[in-house]
Structures are given as structure tokens and as C-alpha cells.
Amino acid sequence: MDSILVTGNGPVSGQIPIAGAKNACLTLMPATLLSDEPLTLTNAPRLSDIRTMSTLLQSLGAEVSALQDGKVLAMSSHDLNNLRADYDIVRKMRASILVLGPLLARAGEAVVSLPGGCAIGARPVDLHLRALEALGAEMDLRDGYVHAKAPSGLKGGVIEFPLVSVGATENALMAATLAKGTTVIRNAAREPEIVDLAECLRKMGARIEGDGTSEITVEGVDRLHGATHQVVTDRIELGTYMLAPVICGGEVELIGGRMNLLKAFIEKLDEAGVEVSETEAGLKVRPRNGRVSAVDVVTEPFPGFPTDLQAQMMALMCTAEGTSVLEEKIFENRFMHAPELMRMGAQIDVHGGTAKVTGVEQLRGAPVMATDLRASVSLILAGMAAEGETRVNRVYHLDRGYENVVEKLSAVGAKIERIRD
């Protein structure tokens, strides 16, 4: 298994280009199932999760081209010859559940494996199922699969989510585009990835209003057509690399970055003593003084502080001045990076969903284990700030969400290499 070797190498400077968002692309791709005409996505990231979604769509009968120029994904779902998403593919990636709404809306039935939990939490899908039931679908759970049917098509309805779910909002939104009549989604997720999906669906002929707010209204149409859509910037990759000059010193320009993708995160950086400014090409980041101050963080749905940046923020807090409290409110087991950071000399106390981090002056390199995607990159950031060598094992997690991480960080002066086994 490959690993990543990072050696603390002082301040970083230069530019890092930010890719299209994994979490947007993974919801835009299943939208191809809604139409028999081609859907083309530009600015698609080159990631193993995108390849897994391609394999899943192909298993359903869709054609998915290899990335052209590294960034264009051409898809066509003219003939859907299989309405069953198998466990063998679904288990690799929780976003697979996003084929359920589109298949049901277009074909009137679908059988999709339950994705199961993962290292960061239980990851239930009950809200996805309840939302589709509100549109008239019949659901049956058997042998680890969701068997969904809507023999006479989906019908518009009112979906009232008891809590904010990004994935369930996406499934409901896609399904509602082809339902008969009007659907109202209340307590909808407001993430930029939802707005991106709605924009793409509108280009395909869907009638959607209110995306980006907590109430989305969809007027169902008879059919959707082909479209070309540019995947929104990856705000999590953006936030991750924004921390490089903060944790190591220096100044970096993030090409393609935008403030409105990460307001809550940028507010926390400002509080910690970091200067973030807009440039023509993106965002420029540098610490105002030497060491940043500790800040408290609570993860929340957008526009709150993103759970997908909690691990990276914890890495930063490990060397901040003072004590910070990080509260994880989205996933029940998303502190697995804490014991690994402690192997590098960090002082962290975890109690349930709360981690208390007392900053130390210097982290020390150590062999560490990546337990999930964002944990992996938090250990790389910590390694960049540490004295000596940090070897991050199990980097296949990283390949799910960060393209060319070694190239991007080397380009700004980090000492980082991939060790192939």
C-alpha cells in the first residue's frame, strides 16, 4: 500500500489550482440517469470516487467516457438496461445511494444496495427513503437492498426533513424533477453542491426555485434533455490548501477560490489571525503574525463550519497559541485523526463529540495512519508543520478526494513524496 512521506520544510509560497468539487461531481453524475440525452460535465476532478461512480453508472447501462483532457466527463444514459445497483460497487462509496432517486423517477423502479456505515459514522439513509415515499414511491428493505417502486410514476408532494441532509436533499431534488406536479422540500440543505446540482438540472429543463435556501420548490416536467455543466470549485480542497501557509508560514494564492464558498471557515481563520484576501484569480492567504490563536469550532450544515474541514482545522489548532474546543455535530466518530496527531506530540482530549486541543510550539514527525479521507490530509498538513519526517500510511483514502496532492503541495515548496509499494 502506498504511503506519503512529508518532511517539515518551513514556509510555503506560490499558487495552488483548485479542482472541481468531488461532492458536487458525485451528485451531478447520477443526474445523467434522468435523461436519455447526453450530459457533459467540465471541470470534473480526477479522483478514485469519480471512477467508482462511473463504474456504477456503467453497470446500469450508462455510457461514461474516460476523462478527456483530464477534466471532461461525457455521459449518456440512452438505454438503462439494469435497475439494480449492486453491493459490490455501492459499498465502496456512500454517494452511490444518489442513483436511487433518478432511477426511480425515470424508470419507475430501482433496487439499490444499502451503503452501510463507514469509519466516520453510521451514515443512515432513512431520510432519503422517507423523501421518496412522500413522492409516492413504495419502499421495501430486503436482504440489504432498497427495493423501490413507483409503477405509475412519482407524484409531487411535500417533503419536510426533520434534520438537514445533503444527500437526501439531492435524491429528493433529482426525483422531483420528473414527478407529476409540484414538490416542496422543506428544511432542505443549502450547500453550494445543492445549488450546483439545481443549476445543472435547470440546464436539463428542470423547473426548480429556492435552491440555496431551506425551501426548494420543483415543478415536475415530462422529460429532461441533455446539457453541459461546469462543476463548482471544491470548497473542501480549497479550505484544506488555505491552511498550508497558515500552518507552515508563508503566502499562497488559491486559484479559483471564492470567499462565499467558505464564509464560516474564513471567519474562523480571521479570528485566529489569518489574512484572506480576494485576488483576480482566487484567494490569497497568509498568517498576520507568526503563530495563530486558538479558536473554537462547531461543525454544522452550510452555511456553518463544514464537517469536512474539521480534521484539517484540528491539525492547525495543534500548534495554535491557547486551547480550542472543536465540536463535531454531523458525524459521531469523526475524531480518528486525534490519536494520530497525538503521536506527533499534539495535546488533545476527546470526550464524545468534543475535542479539546491545547496548542504546542512544535509537532514532531512520526509514522501515522490515515483512517479516512479528511483525516489523511490533516496528517499531511501536520507533517508539513512538524520537525522531521511524517509517514502517512493508507493513502488510498486520500485518492478519493485530492487529485495531485503531492504535485500541488510540492509546487509551493512542501517536501512531500509518494512512496509506492
Ligand SMILES: CC(=O)N[C@H]1[C@@H](OP(=O)(O)OP(=O)(O)OC[C@H]2O[C@@H](n3ccc(=O)[nH]c3=O)[C@H](O)[C@@H]2O)O[C@H](CO)[C@@H](O)[C@@H]1O
Ligand atoms: C449536513 C452535512 O454537513 N452533510 C455532510 C455529509 O453529507 P451526506 O449527504 O453524506 O450526509 P448528510 O448530510 O445526509 O448527513 C447529515 C446528518 O444526517 C444524518 N442522516 C442523514 C441521512 C439520513 O437518511 N438519515 C440521517 O439520520 C447523518 O447521520 C448526519 O448526522 O457528508 C458529506 C461528506 O463528508 C459532506 O460533504 C456534507 O457536508
Ligand SMILES: C=C(OP(=O)(O)O)C(=O)O
Ligand atoms: C466523508 C466524505 O465523503 P463521503 O461522504 O463520500 O464518505 C468527504 O467528502 O469528506
